[in-house]
Amino acid sequence: MNVLVTGGAGYIGSHAVKHLREQGHHVVVLDNLHRGHRAALDAIEQASGKHVPFEELDLRHTEAVTSALVHHKIDCVMHFAALAYVGESVTEPLTYYDNNTAGTLSLLQAMHDAGVRRLVFSSTCATYGEPASMPIVETMPQSPINPYGWSKLFVERILIDYANANKDFAFAALRYFNVAGSAADGTIGEDHEPETHLIPIILEVALGQREHVTIFGEDYDTPDGTCIRDYIHVEDLVAAHSMVMQKLNPADQRFYNLGIGQGYSVKQIVDAAREVTGRDIPAQMGPRRPGDPPSLYANADKLRTEVGWTPSYTDIHRVIETAWRWYRNHPDGYAQP
Numbered sequence: 001m002n003v004l005v006t007g008g009a010g011y012i013g014s015h016a017v018k019h020l021r022e023q024g025h026h027v028v029v030l031d032n033l034h035r036g037h038r039a040a041l042d043a044i045e046q047a048s049g050k051h052v053p054f055e056e057l058d059l060r061h062t063e064a065v066t067s068a069l070v071h072h073k074i075d076c077v078m079h080f081a082a083l084a085y086v087g088e089s090v091t092e093p094l095t096y097y098d099n100n101t102a103g104t105l106s107l108l109q110a111m112h113d114a115g116v117r118r119l120v121f122s123s124t125c126a127t128y129g130e131p132a133s134m135p136i137v138e139t140m141p142q143s144p145i146n147p148y149g150w151s152k153l154f155v156e157r158i159l160i161d162y163a164n165a166n167k168d169f170a171f172a173a174l175r176y177f178n179v180a181g182s183a184a185d186g187t188i189g190e191d192h193e194p195e196t197h198l199i200p201i202i203l204e205v206a207l208g209q210r211e212h213v214t215i216f217g218e219d220y221d222t223p224d225g226t227c228i229r230d231y232i233h234v235e236d237l238v239a240a241h242s243m244v245m246q247k248l249n250p251a252d253q254r255f256y257n258l259g260i261g262q263g264y265s266v267k268q269i270v271d272a273a274r275e276v277t278g279r280d281i282p283a284q285m286g287p288r289r290p291g292d293p294p295s296l297y298a299n300a301d302k303l304r305t306e307v308g309w310t311p312s313y314t315d316i317h318r319v320i321e322t323a324w325r326w327y328r329n330h331p332d333g334y335a336q337p
């Protein structure tokens with residue numbers, strides 16, 4: 001298939017590009033390089049010896065996106081391009097609605113004009129807000145507690161309405177839990193500026209780039225008092241995308257949780273990273289971070305049953321190992337040292 005990957009120079013998007021190419025698809029990357037890395041695409045090119053077609057474009061430029069879809073004869077769009085910092089979305093809501101919601105609206109218009117009829121959309125477990133019970137199943141009420149979650153939930157709604165009006169259109173919205181790890185072959189990895197995610201921060205401590213990790217709250221109603229999250233390896237995550245893409249039939253409107261269905265506490269993650277790295281990793285207790293639900297983990301049965309997906313990484317140590325390999329070999333991320 002000819003697949004356009006939006007946000008293909010970002011962390012998850014670049015892993016999708018690599019995976020889809022390995023599956024034999026023809027992949028074109030669209031990215032505005034706001035937070036993505038041209039160097040991630042260079043690394044994929046270098047490792048594979050094959051050019052990565054790249055359109056440096058912003059999704060909100062509808063006509064240019066339409067031309068790219070037509071020019072590359074795209075069959076399906078995988079849409080990763082988005083801003084994804086919960087805290088930033090609270091202080092800059094308009095930026096989030098503009099990038100994530102209006103950006104997707106523009107993409108949909110471009111797909112409509114170009115006659116592209118399949119979309120796999122990166123949604124988030126943040127659309128559930130603070131669910132009343134765990135694990136989360138897809139049918140639970142969605143009530144986000146921050147603009148990031150709303151910016152994605154609005155898109156889910158728009159997709160339903162668009163699909164209802166256009167029966168030859170099909171989409172899947174995949175609600176991610178906590179994505180972690182790096183390509184097992186070490187070619188690409190995670191590089192955020194600023195870095196706010198737990199595992200990268202812990203590994204920066206292991207590398208000596210930070211003095212300690214602050215654990216945000218130890219008075220939650222969880223077994224060890226720290227927050228519980230469902231960490232899914234990025235390669236398992238992108239594999240699910242390509243499996244779902246293959247299954248999409250006209251008029252499909254699919255929604256899936258994308259997690260492994262198992263939660264780890266912040267303390268468990270720190271301990272696992274100490275074991276994997278063999279380093280001290282000093283941790284300090286700090287106050288709760290506003291907006292953090294105590295516990296979030298998926299019931300991922302729907303994806304397993306309907307699509308046949310199973311995660312290959314179910315041990316957090318193995319997830320951290322892949323991230324650690326990347327950080328040790330790329331202590332400055334994609335930047336030239």
Ligand code: UFG
Nearest residue numbers: 084124125126196197198201214215216227229266289292
């Ligand atoms: N945490 C710490 N210290 C840190 C960083 C994080 O204790 O320095 C804790 C957080 O409080 C949280 C857990 O580690 O309990 C994971 O935090 P991350 O920032 O790595 O991830 P989040 O769960 O906050 O966010 C992720 C995605 C978001 C998505 C959200 C859904 O990154 O895009 O899940 O809740 F919206």
